[in-house]
Amino acid sequence: xxxxxxxxxxxxxxxxxxxxxxxxxxxxxxxxxxxxxxxxxxxxxxxxxxxxxxxxxxxxxxxxxxxxxxxxxxxxxxxxxxxxxxxxxxxxxxxxxxxxxxxxxxxxxxxxxxxxxxxxxxxxxxxxxxxxxxxxxxxxxxxxxxxxxxxxxxxxxxxxxxxxxxxxxxxxxxxxxxxxxxxxxxxxxxxxxxxxxxxxxxxxxxxxxxxxxxxxxxxxxxxxxxxxxxxxxxxxxxxxxxxxxxxxxxxxxxxxxxxxxxxxxxxxxxxxxxxxxxxxxxxxxxxxxxxxxxxxxxxxxxxxxxxxxxxxxxxxxxxxxxxxxxxxxxxxxxxxxxxxxxxxxxxxxxxxxxxxxxxxxxx
Numbered sequence: 001x002x003x004x005x006x007x008x009x010x011x012x013x014x015x016x017x018x019x020x021x022x023x024x025x026x027x028x029x030x031x032x033x034x035x036x037x038x039x040x041x042x043x044x045x046x047x048x049x050x051x052x053x054x055x056x057x058x059x060x061x062x063x064x065x066x067x068x069x070x071x072x073x074x075x076x077x078x079x080x081x082x083x084x085x086x087x088x089x090x091x092x093x094x095x096x097x098x099x100x101x102x103x104x105x106x107x108x109x110x111x112x113x114x115x116x117x118x119x120x121x122x123x124x125x126x127x128x129x130x131x132x133x134x135x136x137x138x139x140x141x142x143x144x145x146x147x148x149x150x151x152x153x154x155x156x157x158x159x160x161x162x163x164x165x166x167x168x169x170x171x172x173x174x175x176x177x178x179x180x181x182x183x184x185x186x187x188x189x190x191x192x193x194x195x196x197x198x199x200x201x202x203x204x205x206x207x208x209x210x211x212x213x214x215x216x217x218x219x220x221x222x223x224x225x226x227x228x229x230x231x232x233x234x235x236x237x238x239x240x241x242x243x244x245x246x247x248x249x250x251x252x253x254x255x256x257x258x259x260x261x262x263x264x265x266x267x268x269x270x271x272x273x274x275x276x277x278x279x280x281x282x283x284x285x286x287x288x289x290x291x292x293x294x295x296x297x298x299x300x301x302x303x304x305x306x307x308x309x310x311x312x313x314x315x316x317x318x319x320x321x322x323x324x325x326x327x328x329x330x331x332x333x334x335x336x337x338x339x340x341x342x343x344x345x346x347x348x349x350x351x352x353x354x355x356x357x358x359x360x361x362x363x
Contacts, residue, residue, distance in 0.1 A: 002033050002034065002035045002054070002077050002079040003032050003033045003034070003079060003080050003081070004027055004032055004033070004034050004035075004079060004080065004081045004083065004360060005034075005035045005036075005037055005073075005074075005077070005079040005081070005082045005083070005104075006020050006023065006024055006034065006035070006036050006037065006082075006083045006084070006085075007037045007038075007039075007070065007082060007083070007084040007085075007089055007092075007093050008020050008036075008037075008038055008039075008084065008085055008086060008089055009038065009039045009040070009062075009063040009086055009088070009089050010038055010039065010040050010041070010042060010043045011038055011041050011042065011043030011044070011045045011046045011049075012042075012043035012044060012045070013043065013044035013045065013256050014202065015111070015170070015280065015281040015282070016085050016086050016109075016111045017043060017045050018045055018048075018281060019085070019111075019146075019170045019171060019172070019281065020036065020085055021036070021045045021048050021049055022170075022171040022172065022174065022349045023171045023349070023352070023353055023356060024036045024049065024050065024053045025049070025050040025052070025053065025174075025349065026171050026174075026349040026350055026352065026353025026354075026356075027353050027356065027357060028050050028052035028053050029050075029052070029350070029353070030353060030354065030357055032357060034052070034053050034054070035053070035054040035055075035056055035077070035079065036049060036053050036054070036055050036056070037056045037058070037070070037073065038055070038056070038057055038058065039058050039060045039062065039063040039065070039066035039089070039092075040057065040058065040059055040060055040061070040062075041055060041056075041057035041059075044256060044258070056073065058070070063088050063089050063092055064088070064092060066092060067092050067095060067096055067099075070092065070093070070096040071096045071099045071100045074096060074097060074100035074101075074102045074104050075100050075101050075102060078102040078103070078104060079102075079104050080104065080105065080360070081104065081105050081106075081107060081360045081363070082096075082097055082104050082105070082106045082107070083107045083108075083109065083144075083356075083360075084106070084107075084108050084109065085108070085109040085111055086111055087108075087110060087111075087114070087129050087133055088125070088129060090108035090109070090110070090133075090137070090140075091129070091132055091133070091136055093106055093108060094106055094108065094136050094137075094139055094140050095136075098139065105141040105142075105360075105363050106140050106141055107140065107141055107142045107143070107144060107359075107360070107363070108137060108140045108142075108143055108144070109143075109144040109145075109146070110133075110137075110143060110144070110145055110150055110154060110278070111146065111150075111278045112150070112276070112277070112278040113149060113150055113153050113276045113277065113278055113299045113300045114130060114133060114150075114153060114154065114157070114158065115130075115153050115157045115158075116153075116275070116276035116299060117130075117206075117276070118130040120205060120206070120275075120276075130158070133158060134158045134159060137154075137158065137160060138160060138161070138164070140164075141363055142164060142165075142166065142359070142363060143160060143164055143165045143166070144165075144166055144167075144168050144356075144359070145165055145166070145167050145168075145278075146167070146168065146169055146170050146278050146279035146301070147167060147169070147278060147279040147300045147301045147304050148167050148300070148304060149278075149299050149300020149301060149303075149304065150167075150278050150279070150300050150301075151165050151166075151167045152300075153299070153300065166359060168352060168355050168356060168359065169279055169346070169347055169352055170279050170281055170284070170347060170352065171347070171348070171349040171352035171353055171356075172281050172284045172285060172288070172344070172347040172348075172349070172352075173284065173285070173288045173344050173345060173347050173348045173349065174348065174349040174350070177261055177285065177288055177289075178288070180259050180261045180262065181261040181262060181264065181265040181288070181289045182262075182265065183259055183261075183262045184262060185257075185259070185262040185263050185266065186254070186257050186258070186259065186262070187252075187254050187257075189226060189228050189252065189263075189266075190266040190267075194224060194225060194226050194250070195223070195224075195225040195226075195268035195269075195331065196225065196226055196227075196228055196263075196266065196267045196268055197212075197216060197219070197225055197226070197227045197228070197267070197268065197269055197271055197327060198228050198229075198230070198263055198264060198267035198269070198270050198271065198286075198291070199212050199227070199228070199229040199230070199231075199270075199271050199272070199273065200229070200230045200231060200260055200263075200264075200270075200282045201229075201230075201231050201272075201274070201280075201282060202231055202232070202233045203231055203232060203233025203234065203235040203236050203239065204233055204234075204235065205235075205275070206274055206275055206276060206277075207231075207273065207274050207275075208273045208274055208275045208296075208318070209229055209235075209239060209273060210238075210239065210242055211273045211296075211318065211319075211320050211323060212227070212229070212271055212273035212323065213227065213239060213242055213243060213246065213248070213251065214242075214246065214320035214324075215271070215273070215320045215321075215323035215324040215327060216248060216251065216324075216327075217246045217247075217248045217320075218320060218321065218324035219324050219327050219328055219331075220248055220250075222328055223328065223331060225250070225268070225331075226250035226251070226252065227248075227250065227251045227252070228251075228252045228254065228263065228267075229251075229252070229253055230254055230255070230256070230257055230260050230263060231253075231255070231256065232253075232255050232256050236253060239253070240253075260282075260285070261285060261288075261289050264285060264286045264288075264289035264291045265289040265290060265291065267286075267291050268292075268330075268331060269291070269292050269293070269294055269327055269330045269331065270282070270283060270286035270291045270292065270293050270294070271293075271294050271295070271323065271327060272293065272294070272295035272296060272302060273296055273323060274295075274296055274298050274302075274317075275296075275298055275317060275318070276298050276299050276300070277298055277299075277300060277301045277302065278300060278301060279300070279301040279304070279305070280301050280302065280305070283295055283302060283305050283306070283312065284305055284344055284347045285344075287305075287311065287312070287340040287341065287343055287344040288340075288341055288344035288345075289341075290335075290337025290338070290340050290341055291340070292312065292313075292330045292333075292335045292340070293305075293306060293311070293312035293313070293340075294312065294313040294315065294323065294326040294327050294329075294330050295312060295313070295314055295315070296314075296315055296316070296317040296318075296323065297314040297315065297316065297317060298317045302314060305343075307343070311339070311340060311343045312340075313326040313329060313330055314326075
């Protein structure tokens with residue numbers, strides 16, 4: 001019998017997917033029987049799944065179509081806990097658990113600051129999900145938030161009981177990350193000695209890379225440097241137009257890379273320009289690589305990761321001027337990599353996996 005099953009939409013290259021792959025490995029290393037269930041297991045992280053973890057691929061075109069397969073799996077395998085992440089998958093998991101004949105406990109993890117995604121939603125699905133969350137999350141056995149900011153948002157804006165929501169940070173840092181950071185980067189942006197400002201994330205409204213590009217244009221007037229943004233998405237052409245409009249050079253979009261840590265360990269500064277987050281992995285990864293972090297003080301997560309600015313620079317959101325000044329300030333300061341790495345260990349896969357396991361067993 002599988003003790004813990006983890007359900008997610010895909011194994012694509014996002015933070016939530018990486019967290020669940022890391023968590024499944026961490027739980028398996030603790031001696032727990034774990035299954036990782038994907039509506040469709042295509043994606044960049046498929047090859048990173050531990051050999052100790054059973055992968056179940058429903059091969060569905062979308063997450064909703066996985067509903068009957070998930071009900072059938074729960075009836076046949078009866079895991080003690082079903083954990084899901086990302087709100088549309090959470091709703092499927094809650095419904096499937098209630099429809100099954102198993103006594104499986106269903107725990108959902110809300111990955112983002114939901115009120116912000118609700119306010120920014122343009123699609124019908126995006127507008128409907130917050131209402132469904134408010135209706136169905138209370139029927140889950142428990143809810144996990146990756147940061148206190150996300151937890152407070154759920155309690156305040158979606159009328160969830162504080163007793164039903166726990167904060168457990170993301171499982172981010174492990175020996176694999178430390179080994180990979182010392183590898184050679186897939187593309188060399190570093191050997192000529194020009195300082196690199198690094199951004200990482202999906203090319204989406206949430207990540208607000210236009211603000212980082214505008215900040216880079218301001219920094220570039222003061223100091224020779226280059227901007228490298230790892231990621232991909234539908235907004236890339238608009239970014240290229242902005243770069244042309246600003247007349248800046250040395251901006252690079254390598255796309256998705258299999259080892260972003262090799263870039264982080266060599267960058268002069270890591271910059272997070274997001275409008276909102278849940279608990280972003282990338283600044284934690286940057287700290288683990290000994291890379292100084294400059295981040296917008298957005299809801300939620302950066303302030304908690306950087307401990308009110310103790311372990312990095314926090315700047316006003318939506319301000320290219322503030323982000324540029326934060327980057328310039330970071331350029332001019334000395335940084336102790338060991339100090340930054342020490343903070344990142346609070347997000348180790350081993351310690352966070354144990355916190356998840358303690359919660360599962362308490363239920």
